Amino acid sequence: MKNTLSAAKPASGSLKKPAWFVAFGFLVVLILINWYLQPSFFDGMVLHSNLTTFLPLILVAIGQTFVIMGGDIDLSVGSIAALVNVVTVSVIAMAGGDSASVPIGLVAGLVVAVLCGAFNGLLISYLRLQPMVATFGTGIIFSALALWILPQAGLAVPDVYWMTYGGTILGVPTVLWILVAGFVFVLIMKRRPFESHLKAVGGNRAGAFQSGIDMSFTRLLSFALCGLFAGFAALCLTGETASGDPLLGQSLAMGSISAVVLGGTMLSGGVGGAVGSIFGALLLGMIGNVIFFAGLPFEYQTLVQGLIVLAALAGGVLVARK
């Protein structure tokens, strides 16, 4: 009997490129272009300010990845960020408005963030509402709450808040610390069973249930996690603006979803990872930069940005098909 079985070779999973490969390639190209257009790109100051601009989207995209991997979607992340922002500044103001009240405000903001996410999760995984419809609705509610708490932009935070955020800790920029922490978190999750269960839920709901995974709870957790990361993003934005703004973060929902998809996570669920989303978010930021430095007239910037995003997405799809 010669070689009877060689005809049915399974494609090897390990030799495939990771899902974020395309986003990473694009990112490198854009960085080179940006460097060419703006020779000071690699100066510490410039990197610092770029990272400060990109960080909120990176954080939201990390959270959004978990929801999308589970086959759901969260359109309310921008509203969660706005609500967290106004809650944080209001709580700090109520607690006295001095440096000592900052931690209280941060904690209050994060608690609200997790509660918002968990509320989404409850509606979707236990009451079985469609994720798109449900989070569109809760997004409106969270925005309304934000406006109710703080009808107008204002309420400055103590100096220590924005100075710490914009400054350095142990000689390293705070924003870099946060990025590194985000990366470490993502790498930890990659090796934890939770992410694998979430992908199972997103990849084949029946199979996941039959394998004994608690689907509702897993999905609930993914929404809570997404809320938490929208909260982190809000705290970063607060550090940037140094005050409250009930209308902040409106582009975060679409931005984060684009970043996740650019990073190789499939909207249908079950495939991908948050490492790619970080690259995806950086890529989106770099696209904006390059367009700015290329000196395009303002009216065209959005259009060109849209076209580049589309090209990157198409590239990803083509590579995935191979």
Added chain:
Amino acid sequence: MSPAITVRDLTKRFDKVHALTDGRLTVERGEIHALLGANGCGKSTLSKIVAGAYAPTSGTVLIDGKEVSFRSPRDAEQMGIALFYQELSLIPKMSVEANIFLRREPRNGLGFIDRDRMRAETLKLLEMFKEAVGDDIRPDALVADLTPGQRQIVEILKVYAKEPRIVIMDEATAALDGRQVKVFFDILRKKREEGVSTIFISHRLDEVFEICDHATIMRNGAVVAETTIADTTPEHVVHMMVGDVKKAPKRQLRDEDDKAPLLKLDAVGSAQLDNVSLSVAPGEIVGLGGLQGQGQSTLLRSLFGALPITSGEVLLNNEPVSIRKPADAVHRKIAYVSGDRGPDAALPGRSIFENLAAAILVSERRKLVRAKELQPQLAGVASAFKTKYARMTDAIGTLSGGNQQKIFIARWLATNPQLILLDDPTKGIDLAAKADLFALIRGLADSGVAVLLYSSEESELLDNCDRIAVFNDGAIVTELSGAEMDSFHLTRAAYGEA
């Protein structure tokens, strides 16, 4: 000592469908117990209740004499019960090892998945099937990239990885070839010696008589008989299941046999096909034999335009054709029926009607669906196989496994094809429906249709084909016809010894 499983007065209703009206079952420790019955009689429903995947409407389940009521498959698993899901519980986009250990991943001290241990244990499990699959299933391969048979083996390993005391094998052999079944049976026997109780569900009666000790027979949601295998005969069992089954008529040999071939393959090659030459005349049913995965399915899928052909020529009615995508094939009146329901066939979540109409709409290039016009026509085809369904508009997922398969077969027969490619089409359909199917296929052949049939079940080829081309490693090693068409020659040829 109380029995491993006792099921009493079990019922299950889905909305208005009474899937199970009288489930009764007693399985002793260390026995292999067959659960038999026609498509849609409630076997999978009963199994899923015992395994915690469905909650019963009423009735009791006792494990080791103690009443249980499971709230999830996890509860059942903790009692040592594991179910092989007929539709497979695998996640296609995950690796073999991640699937086998899904939710039971070995962890290290930090709570991380211990990948080395997972790999090692997967390799150990794969060892059980080494004789039948060699090293073909890699632990890191995606399940989506496996053949139907390999996926089934992974689901079997997923069951045994849980080290269960009670195992339910719901049509676990449906896509396995003869050698794989043999290895599987050796495992079942070994487990029986270790005291594991197995409920064995299969539409292949020869398997039941080979491996089982007792049998419980169901009809229309109710248990109608319990018997010891040694005390009964296949004929009697079939009679209890479905009444009488008619046999497909053998082909009448006629003189005008050397008609011009309808399909002619000239040295067709591709990544998995090696110089395949074959011709099929109108009215002929040609079988593709051999061990699983030797190129039979690949050939059928290539002819249907789902896989590329890189060399050689395909002639249809003496005209070279190039079929690059399934739509090309459909327009040339080629039909493809696969037993692999999941990814190839189903429009999951869509209605039975939409699933039935899918092919006819492409073949007639229709853009507009006149549901009222089509429905009666399609209902006629579906009822030709006694497909059991409540309403045409119900979701396809509400059908039993076998009844779904009948819908996919009916879908293609409704398109009036001139060439029918059957890729293990009877996976999971019951004896009566199988007989109906082959009678129908033979009827179509007699009216001038050419048929290529691959089946993982050798008797199906021997009973229904006019010739059998035996595959090994992507090439046809021999063609059997006439007196050579028996199990002995087929097996010998399959192993490449002819």
